[in-house]
Amino acid sequence: MLSLLLPITLQAIQPGKAAPNVAIPRVKSLALASRCTNMSETSAKAFDLAYKRGWSGGQKNRDSARAYSNQDVAYYYRNPTDRESASGAGSNLGPPTAGSLRILSETIEKHNVQTMVDVPCGDVNWQFGEWAMDSLRGYVGLDILPRLITLNRRRFAFHSNKIFSLWDISKCPVPKLTVSLPPSSTAVELTTQPPDLVHMRYVLQHMTLDRALQAVVNVVESGARWFLSTTYPSSTRGNSTRNPNLMMKMESSFYNNDLNLPPFSLPPPVTCSHHGSDNKESPGLMCLYDLSGGSGWDKRGWLDLAKRTRISGRGSRRTNITYV
DSSP states (O other): OGGGSSOEEEEOOOTTSOOOEEEEOOOOEEEESOOOOOOOHHHHHHHHHHHHTTSSOSSTTHHHHHHHHHTOGGGGGTOSSSOOOTTOGGGSSSHHHHHHHHHHHHHHHHTTOOEEEESSOTTOSSTTSSHHHHTOSEEEEEESOHHHHHHHHHHTTTOTTEEEEEOOTTTSOOOOEEEEOOTTOSSOOOOSBOOSEEEEOSSGGGSOHHHHHHHHHHHHHTTOSEEEEEEOOGGGSTTOOSOGGGOOOSTTOOOOOOTTSTTTOOOOOSEEEEOOOSOSSSOOEEEEEEOSSOTTOOHHHHHHHHHTEEEEOSSTTTOEEEEO
16 A cells, blocks of 8 residues: 555656656546536447447458447457557557657657547557556546447556546537645645647547537637647648538548648647558648647637637538638
8 A cells, every 4th residue: 555655666668768767656536627418419329330330341340349349348458569449440559550659759758748638539549558648647538439438447447547538529628637646745736727738639530520620619728738639731632722621521431621721720730740640642640739829829819710610511512611
């Protein structure tokens, strides 16, 4: 019991890097300041069906689809080095996620991120493959599917720095969180506050445009400093002048959106990196945005315009963006 009250020294395991000794105070508890009770049943049903059929509907993700349907925690320990994800091939271990994991770790270390919200967390197949992610003082995984939240809670029941909650990011604000440290810790106990980072990988591209915009509004309003998201800027799409954000047709389908174009029109990112997307014809980027309102970005003006945005129709010929 004594070890639970004292800072412990752990070693980072990072390929190609020395493993320094890092004193990490044990987290006593992690809690959210709010709950999400307003859920889109239509969206949940669409994503639940995609998980049950293995996204592609083929043989490749059949085992992981069964793990999702049967709440099979043991599945995630049978093949720890080459494991397929119930969240789709883009979340498999190896090339599909190695770049994303590297970018996340670099972001956490460079910007001293202590707490983050990961939405959607999916089946958390790859996220904790590096020290920087696994040792966060507070990790919050949110998802719209109850089966995923139950599965993840069972897998990480003994991880005091991780919490999972049912959430519709388009309908509920990003939660604030409180991290409590043991009384003997020399670190200051954190009060209830927004996360340092919100991570949204391959989610906006699966949401209808109106829901995706509302999700980004909730992130900007959250008070989080950093926003890391998948996007497909025009530089990765050749000479196309069409706004790809008008191409979304239905929930859970996929389109190459651009967070630099309307209706998102986010400020220029701090950095963008390729993250190993399987889509070689139009590779996506992981871009980091500073939401603090610095660098001349009119955050209040952006929020005002976003809330006055109205989106009608689905698909490139029928989608319209207007402002009221």
